[in-house]
Amino acid sequence: xxxxxxxxxxxxxxxxxxxxxxxxxxxxxxLGAATLCLLxxxxxxxxxxxxxxxxxxxxxxxxxxxxxxCFGDELLRVGRGA
Numbered sequence: 001x002x003x004x005x006x007x008x009x010x011x012x013x014x015x016x017x018x019x020x021x022x023x024x025x026x027x028x029x030x031l032g033a034a035t036l037c038l039l040x041x042x043x044x045x046x047x048x049x050x051x052x053x054x055x056x057x058x059x060x061x062x063x064x065x066x067x068x069x070c071f072g073d074e075l076l077r078v079g080r081g082a
Contacts, residue, residue, distance in 0.1 A: 023078060024075075024078050027074065027075065027078050028075065031071045031074065031075060034067075034071070035068065035071060038064045038067060038068070041060065041064065042060070042061060042064055045057050045060055045061070046061070
């Protein structure tokens with residue numbers, strides 16, 4: 001009985017680790033796709049350096065930078081298992 005319980009606990013630990021790995025992969029792919037979308041938006045906004053930019057352009061850039069920091073924080077939290 002003791003050996004079966006030990007094997008069962010080890011299997012549960014492996015399954016839990018595998019689920020965490022799947023969650024990290026899903027979040028990484030989702031955040032990666034969102035990051036690419038934001039980079040495209042920033043590129044279309046700031047591709048011409050000679051063109052004067054409006055306050056809306058700079059607010060878009062600021063919001064994108066804040067979102068990048070949030071993405072990084074989310075990936076770090078998932079990676080630590082928090």
